[in-house]
Amino acid sequence: xxxxxxxxxxxxxxxxxxxxxxxxxxxxxxxxxxxxxxxxxxxxxxxxxxxxxxxxxxxxxxxxxxxxxxxxxxxxxxxxxxxxxxxxxxxxxxxxxxxxxxxxxxxxxxxxxxxxxxxxxxxxxxxxxxxxxxxxxxxxxxxxxxxxxxxxxxxxxxxxxxxxxxxxxxxxxxxxxxxxxxxxxxxxxxxxxxxxxxxxxxxxxxxxxxxxx
Numbered sequence: 001x002x003x004x005x006x007x008x009x010x011x012x013x014x015x016x017x018x019x020x021x022x023x024x025x026x027x028x029x030x031x032x033x034x035x036x037x038x039x040x041x042x043x044x045x046x047x048x049x050x051x052x053x054x055x056x057x058x059x060x061x062x063x064x065x066x067x068x069x070x071x072x073x074x075x076x077x078x079x080x081x082x083x084x085x086x087x088x089x090x091x092x093x094x095x096x097x098x099x100x101x102x103x104x105x106x107x108x109x110x111x112x113x114x115x116x117x118x119x120x121x122x123x124x125x126x127x128x129x130x131x132x133x134x135x136x137x138x139x140x141x142x143x144x145x146x147x148x149x150x151x152x153x154x155x156x157x158x159x160x161x162x163x164x165x166x167x168x169x170x171x172x173x174x175x176x177x178x179x180x181x182x183x184x185x186x187x188x189x190x191x192x193x194x195x196x197x198x199x200x201x202x203x204x205x206x207x208x209x210x211x212x213x
Contacts, residue, residue, distance in 0.1 A: 001167030001168070001170070003166070003167050003203075003204065004201075004203070018043075019043055019046065023073060023074070026069055026070045026073070027040060027042065027070060029068070029097075030067075039067055041070050041074065041161070041203075042203065044202065045202060045203045046071060046074040049075050050074040050075070052131070053074070053075045053076070053077060053078025053079065054077065054078035056078065056130060057080045058083060058131040059082070059084075059130055060084060060127045061075050061083070061084075061132070061133070062086050062088075062122075062125070062131075062132045062133070063087040063132075063135070064134045064135065065133075065161075066087040066094065066098045067098070067135070069098030069099075071135065072098065072102070072111055073101070073105055073107065073111075075131070075133060076107040079110055083110060084110055085111050086114060086125055086127065087114070088122070088136075089114070089115055090136070095113055098113060118144065122147045122148060123147065129151055129152050130152075130156050130157075131158075132148045132157070133159045134161065135161040138181040139181040140181075141181060141182065141185040142185050145158065145185070145188070149194075149211065153211070156211050157208065158195075158207075159207065160189075161204065161205075161206055162205060163186055164201065164204050164205030165182040165204065165205070166204060169182055169183045186199070189207065189209060195211055195212060196212060
């Protein structure tokens with residue numbers, strides 16, 4: 001299902017501040033070389049992540065799902081001075097690609113990359129988070145949410161990607177394990193009274209969730 005009119009996408013990109021040279025390089029490399037290039041956040045969503053980070057000025061960011069490093073570099077741009085971003089990636093090849101780009105960036109000393117299972121790594125990092133970005137395996141979104149929420153500061157934010165899952169959550173009935181997992185996550189978040197939420201039809205759907213207390 002085509003969620004965004006290509007003409008609208010092009011128009012939005014025209015009037016959105018451009019990517020820096022390193023982000024352009026990551027995007028080009030990923031699109032030309034990675035079999036799952038569609039997972040890249042891309043220009044519009046990347047700029048949105050950057051803007052949210054600038055608005056919240058986080059000291060500690062957690063990203064679950066590094067991929068090739070594009071979104072981490074966008075989020076890092078809003079870090080408060082001395083702030084740190086921890087990013088978790090299961091696939092060693094993608095982690096190595098991302099690390100090579102991080103090392104060339106202005107934020108090389110502020111981004112800490114962890115390779116392994118996020119369900120295990122989250123509990124091993126002794127931090128309180130200001131901002132969390134969930135963009136990993138869809139079947140564990142609820143698990144990731146429940147692991148990070150207690151470690152999220154009051155009024156802190158969680159961003160969850162792909163919450164429209166290619167439009168498959170709009171189907172009746174919802175089919176496929178990933179779409180069903182995302183639908184379950186969306187329902188789970190909507191049923192909570194300890195968060196405020198906004199589901200944005202941006203790219204493949206982005207859930208903006210604020211911890212109330």
